[in-house]
Amino acid sequence: MDTNQESGVSLDDVSELLDEAPEQVEEGEVAEAEELPEEGEQSEATEEDDGELVEIEGKAYRVPKELKGMVLMHKDYTQKTQEVADQRRAVEERAHALEQREQVLGASFEKAVEFRQVQDRLAQFEALDWNALVDADPAQAQKLTIAYQQLQREAQTKFSELQQTQAQAQHLTEQQRQQMLTEAQQDLHARLPGFGPQTAQQIRKAAEEHYGIKPEELNGLVDARHVHILHDAMKWRELQAKQPQAMRKVAEAAPAIKPQAAPQKPRTNQAAFDRLKKNGRVEDLAALL
Known part of the structure; x- marks a missing residue:
């Protein structure tokens, strides 16, 4: 065994140290180590756990x-x-649609008045005796004929304008009605989440049978509140119809079996028991029994 005289360490000691040395971490591997949280991290984790x-x-x-x-x-x-x-946006949109519809209806009324005025003037021309007018004054008759033809063309123009305004007013009315139906349908589904075609058919049947509401009257409903009321009335009638059946089932149900009272334990004569325990005689036992 060689020994280094200066350090006093032998070769055997060095070999044992090499055997016990930890393995080197190869490239790409990460040594497992328990990292201690830095200052401030622990408090943040605690606050995060305490949050909701x-x-x-x-x-x-x-x-x-x-x-x-x-x-x-x-x-x-x-x-x-x-x-x-x-x-607010829905109210503003509805107000704008109403204003636009009122303007179109006003324009349609004005066109109707103008067309009526032209019709009255045409009626005056049609009341003339054209044969007598031609015989009396052919030149005047020719002028009146030209004016009558111009008035007929004006009447056709006024009638076309009246039809356009009426069609526009009808389109706006239908558009507003569809918007109201869409809003009412959304409101109805919010009030009655399970509402569907089957429920609508049941409401129609109940409304006609019990309240005399005709189908064409129900088709004109655009307010979800009215449908909600009819739905609640239908459900109330269903509950009233089921109530006698429930009461009859209760009456026909077998009576409940009353639990029997637990038998009372016989009371023990403590004095007789003490005498029997003390003396042990047959007479004391007979008295206790």
């Missing part, structure tokens, strides 16, 4: 407990503000 989830526009966010109320309040305020804005 809040859903906003379909996404979940973790916020501190102290701010949850404020976040929910802001969310509710935002939703109500959006609802008010939607309602």
